[in-house]
Amino acid sequence: MRVMIWNSARGGMRSVVDAYRRDGFIERENVRLIAAYCDGGFLRRQIVLLAALVEFAWLLATRRIELVHIHAAMRGSFWRKHLFASLARTFRVPVILHLHGSEMRQFYEAQRPQVQHLIRRNLEKSDRVLVLSESWRSFIERIAPAARITVVPNYVTVPARPAADGRDGAEVLFLGLVGPRKGTFDLIEAFAGVAARHPAARLTVGGNGEVEKAATLVGERGLGAQVSLAGWVDGEGKTRLLERSSIYALPSYNEGLPMSVLEAMAAELAVVTTRVGGIPELITDGVDGLLLEPGDKQGLEASLDLLLGDGERRRAIAAAGRRRVETTYSDEVVLPLLHRIYAEVAR
Structure with missing residues (x-):
């Protein structure tokens, strides 16, 4: 039996x-x-x-586990998962540590030297460390040279080609935690700049977090008729939003490799996002998406202006984005890689 330790809370890891x-x-x-x-x-x-630790310890004690695949993010998530990794090593069960989250560098550099040593030890004692991008690999190699690292990007199942001709080109979508890190307020400010020039344009903000603050900003900018706050959406609700939208905007300040960007590209939306985390490895600026620096609200406004006003360019970027996901970030590419890693680690 293989065991996977995960986080069932809403977010990218659960996706x-x-x-x-x-x-x-x-x-x-x-x-x-x-x-x-x-x-x-x-x-x-x-x-x-507590229930997870008890169940895991029982499975270890009864020798039922061949390997454990631990999904971990930063801060509390990292330390919770450290408990499971330590238990597994006590019973000599191989550990695959799969890093998610968006602020590994900040998390590590904020710690005291003794805590940094513990983080490095956890990385280097894992039988395999999985990271989302080459930029993450470079960072982990620098702080934990003995770590055995493999890049395994997030992936999506590419849906049947959507009826893109049925989209009106005016729907902009954001999905994620509403707040400063994801750039939600920057997006609302930038959208306020283009709303008058594109009166048919609409922005849907899907996600939990600082929704009331977002609603206040929407009201202050007079965008009530063009911006809707949908709350957390997943499943069929998310699918419907992706099918009807033409543009996906995620102006984040920190990311790993966001599932929402992959989902938007697979659904053939034109994506505008930022040069953070693994995103520059996914998107070539101007080819299969538009890239900005974090906090560049003027650039974000200009990018939205371009995509809302030039349907031919928007459709070309959207089609190229879908092709990019199909060739590198689909289930047909990533799952066989993960299968090979399981086979290697379980030997």
């Missing part, structure tokens, strides 16, 4: 594991899922963590 389940990887690889974190209050989260 990754949901994709594994949907595409049959969990069943094919005989993986048992154990959630170490969830949405909800403090008490509920502690109960989930």
